[in-house]
Amino acid sequence: MTEGRSCPLAYRYQPASLCGQSTPVTEDVLYVIGGLYGNPFALDEIERMALAEERQGLSVKLVFNGDFNWFNASDELFREINNRVLSHTASLGNVDYELSTPSVGAGCGCAYPDFVDQGVVERSNQIMGKLQDVAGAHPDIQKRLASLPRYHCLLFGGLKILVLHGDPESLAGWGLAHESFAAGNGQQVEEWFRASGADVMAATHTCLPVLWAGDVDGRSCAVVNNGSAGMGNLRADPRGLITRISRTAAEVEPVAGIVAGELCVDLVPVDYDLNAWLAQFDRLWPAGTPAALSYRERVLGGASLTSADLVFPPVL
Template identity: 45%
Template sequence: MSEEAGRSCPLRYRYGTEAIAALSAVEAETLYVIGGLYGNLPALDAIEAMAAQETGPVMLVFNGDFNWFNVDDAGFAEINRRVLAHRATAGNVEAELGADGDAAGCGCAYPEYVDSAVVERSNRIHARLKQTAARHPEILAALAELPMIARYRVADCSIGIVHGDADSLAGWRFDPGAFDQKNAPAWLHNAFKRAKVDVFASTHTCTPIFKHIDAGLLSNNGAAGMPNLGGQQSGLLTRVSCHPPKGARHAGATMRGAYVDQIPIHYDHSAWRDRFLANWPVGSDAWLSYFERISSWPSDPQ
């Protein structure tokens, strides 16, 4: 892999699958796994409203990259205050905010097929966010304490929560494009077995997938804070619960007594669009990379 900033994967990101198996499981009745919020406050409002409508208690877990577009001080402070009131794990965005230097860039570890212009813009987006974060040392200190992985249990279902994949914070092996690789089936089978989980809940790659593996179930929610589905302006989260979902779902299955579903997040699109443009006007790095998707995702990425 190239060591170009934005493509490299720092050694500190590599926890290894067995580390997930070694964790004690936190019990939950209903679990929302929320990856890739990307600073979208209206999406966070919608998620909290969804949780309030559930039967029984809901545990919210933000599995990384809850920061990204929120480069304004007020938005940065509010996102982190509200997210860190729940449970969270770090994404590469959070991991690099307090890092010395910029050798890893955004920390995304983009594969070679991602255009270099996208990588360069992501590095500049993160550099701007890092400047904002530096003005909030108390938040940086809290982010530095976040784990990279977590383990939960719902009913008899064991869930491994990661940001990237089973081995690395910024791994891409849970991206839909990785499943065509020659060794992918064997690696995936072994990942579930080594981690001792029935479900992996991930994010990072921005493209959702809900896939049965012979050893378990993978739910990559794509993004909670950006559109994922053709013709819709909604995010996705992974819900694991003892209770069936009440509303629509994008995909779903049952696993060892638990309902595992990808649930749409119908946030106030106009409010989010205005917030985004206030920080990232026409022609800016984030506008060039993301505004088309934020405005109207044209087709189903799957």
């Protein structure tokens, strides 16, 4: 196993097993929150958004689908993030898995594909090493993380919403990544919908957002990947993104959205206090550290995509 490039066998699962049982959602709105990456100010804003919806008479369910840890490399922030997240419904990402149950040779557990620069891979392994040192001082949190599932199948609006981290074959899979859709992986995605029986797949892990809608044997299906809740996803835009699923339109204007059955599936921005987070980020990860080299520019200025780049098939 090449550290950071491959993933442990424990990350693997069979698509046909993912929606064997489903849990009904009784709330009006579902937030799927992937890639919080230890950002407490993004979490503050997400909770504020949910409260605003509740004041409008809508109940909101928060579901965290992994990698809520990453930059929170201090004892205080590690405990804060995990205690707050684990008060809601949560499932594992590769980061959280490697903090609870480290795998020999996995490194960060990201399973980075070949198009990711080796320097990024090595720095991610170093970030993981530092975070594992912090986590080791909190065995109670590690035990709680180890008890989390790797995915959830939720029954909402008459549809099966498969909430997972990577893709339907692996906790760290890249099959639902923006790069995979850009390369034309529609056939593989359709096979996963057939095997799983899901109507909507809500993923994260791969850091760039995606919306896909397609017909699978006469059944309308959709994929949503929120990229990152805790750092920017669009060009010159430092806001995070979460997935919002509901019969009602979002009060906050989404950056992109599609319709699945009677549900609106939207990518909604998380306009958190960037200055406060940047100050804390710089204290935890000063210039020259792995996280600063890999992520500070993105925290400050977002990624390379525009909202028009998010939807597949492309709108012509």
